[in-house]
Amino acid sequence: MTFRRPARPSWAGRNYTLLTAAAVVTNLGSHGALIAAAFAVLQSGGSGGDVGLVAAARTLPLVLFLLVGGALADRIPRHRVMVAANALNCLSQAVFAVLVLTGEARLWQMMLLSALGGTGQAFFNPAAEGMLLSTVSGEQANRAFALFRMSMNGAGIGGAALGGAMIAALGPGWVLAVDAAAFAVAGAMRAFLDVSHVPEREPGGGLLSDLREGWQEFITRPWLWSIVLQFSVVVAVVGAAESVYGPLVARDELGGAGPWGLALGAFGVGTIAGAVLMMRWKPRRLLLVGTLCVFPLALPSAALAVPVPAWALCAVMFVSGTAIEVFGVSWMATMHQEIPEEKFSRVSAYDWFGSVSMLPLATALAGPVESLVGRTAALWGCAGLVVAVTAAVLLVPDVRRMTRRPAGVKAGGAAGSADAESPVGRLG
Template sequence: MTVDQRERGALPAASPLRIPAFRRFLLAHLVSATGSAMAPVALAFAVIGQGGGAGSLGIVLTANTVPTLVFLLMGGVLADRMSRSRILFLGNLGAGAAQAAVAVLVATGSATTFAISVCACLSGVSAAFIAPAAQGVASRLVPKEQLQQANALVRVPGNAVKVIGPVVGGFVVSFTGPAWALGWDAATFGVAALLLLGLRLAGAVPSGAGLVADLRTGWAGFRSRSWLWSYTAAGTAVVAAWLAGFQLLGPLVADHDFSGARSWGLVQGAFAAGLLAGTVVCLVWKPRRLMLVCVLASSGIMLPLAALGLGLSLPWVLGAAVVAGIGLDVAIVSWSTILQQQVRDDELGRLSAFNAVGERIAIPVAYLLVAVASAHWSSHRILLVCSAIILLATLANACVRDVYRIRRVG
């Protein structure tokens, strides 16, 4: 039965968990998360292990990000035209193949910055098609008034695994090397792909226009919503500063100031614990001014960057990571709910793709700037700059009038 039938009472659903297809979607997230939770630690120390530093890690992360930017808009158009479950199936298979290749390279001692970058590139292409298709799944499976709960529930299994995943990943990398963690991540992508294929989600009815015309229509819809483009513009600075600081410089600072992979695994675990706590908050707290909450909550990610930049002890960094995780998950759930409630299903893929491109477009530049700046500035100083950028972008976004107009439905 359809969502409309459930809304009319033909199939009462007090919770999204009563819907079998939604439970399958949750299971796919859980399986994939068991590998993805360890992957960042493994990838960072795979690069470090073959003699790379900030420059090498920046190149690998850039190689992963640029293809995503190039293909995201195409992924958005296809998500509004084709079967979203088939797109998710193929995207997860591609990502799994890329991780498997990295695992083999690392295990055989053949890994180089160039080889890892090629695999990261393939993974980035897969992500470009996965993200827009995944954004529209929950709105197909549950009624609108249950979307916040559904979006929070989708993040529960992944966040729960992430609490211990990075810690386990840190110890696995320390004692056996990164190849095993990367191999496990590849296997979980394959299992998740099969589960997602079973959702059998058809695409929207094609408009009859070409791909370029569909992109133009999506761009017009994006520009007409000030709450959407202003949040995306702020996200251009926030996401770039966060990833350049946390994902690129974080492991290097942990390797220098603390005990390397094990310490960074603890930081990742603390951040994941915060994400899980933020999910619980979203299950019980349903604010009306959802857009304002989304904007303000996302600013918490500046805290661990500031803690690392100030050279604080590991307990302070762990506490800051927990608070950042809480705020970020509240923002993510709120944003997904806003998009799904405020945007029509046949536009959701394209508009979410424009948002994703906007938020990611500065990431390669940020990675490269940090790699260059690291030759002249200390990592601690760069981290403080990244933290300040996040704060300023958040304050600017909070001044947009439409941020106060968008409210939760139901």
């Protein structure tokens, strides 16, 4: 008897499979490394403010170089940008691991290495998102995005839980070493991506001209810039709560890195549940449903402010993970539907830039704000800001009315000016 290998679905081609597998590998390492970096600072005698400085050092170059990274990824083969960025991340995490393992890590060294890692991510993120968006097509795009995110976030569950356990048993240095190895493996996989399907770019007027074209795509779409503005606040306050206040609450109230790792793992389980839901559910009002699901991101900050027991924090993180995954898949489907392929990376760069622009300031100020008003008040403030900006973005008509169109039906004009009452229009 012969067994036939099950055929892959048409939307799960070679590039999609490589992208998904590489994302799984990197997320196994990076989710634990985020926890390890915070506890490496605390282990070296640093304070909550020092944890914030190291986190800010990573996000500052991310903000500075994102736009350049997006323009570059739309100009040269995206997989080359991805591999080079992975190599930089591998090197910086390897040196970070050696310093922590030998007990020689100093605050300025950890900040410098975190900055190098952020630089790599600035070039990687727009290229990776553009590559994924250009790889997927057809009616199954929603399912493809959901499965990709489910695989990626599923790896994050294991990475966060394993990272927390390894920190408790072996210390943060070994977790950073695992992350460096993961970047090396993922970079090797991404080197085999095929970009022959991507049309050759027409000669342009240079980097500044490319950036201006990306800006025009961005600013002429109210749904795009309004949600990016919303997430500039949401990412900042959630990032401060998770990278600075979360480890401190875990240390003082929950018993250390292990419970905090489990809480982050519960968030990952929630994202898997959300992805499974989105593989079956294709909401017609893409952005309205997605935006409503941002409100639960206020719950983890509120839970840390109380603070609730570890099991309750895990439950809250699960709910917020499920909700944000509904937003994430809806957002990717909207970008795939509305943005021209040759501008994917540039528009993605403006999206990333706006979304993380306030994160360095928020993480750097997290420690001083805690000293000024107290940790509890700071966490309640984070929760309140998430609710306020999410309610505000619902006032934008395009956000409330954006609808899913059949595959192959493109938006009319640069801003997607289809008839608002048409069943195939962008608004409905």
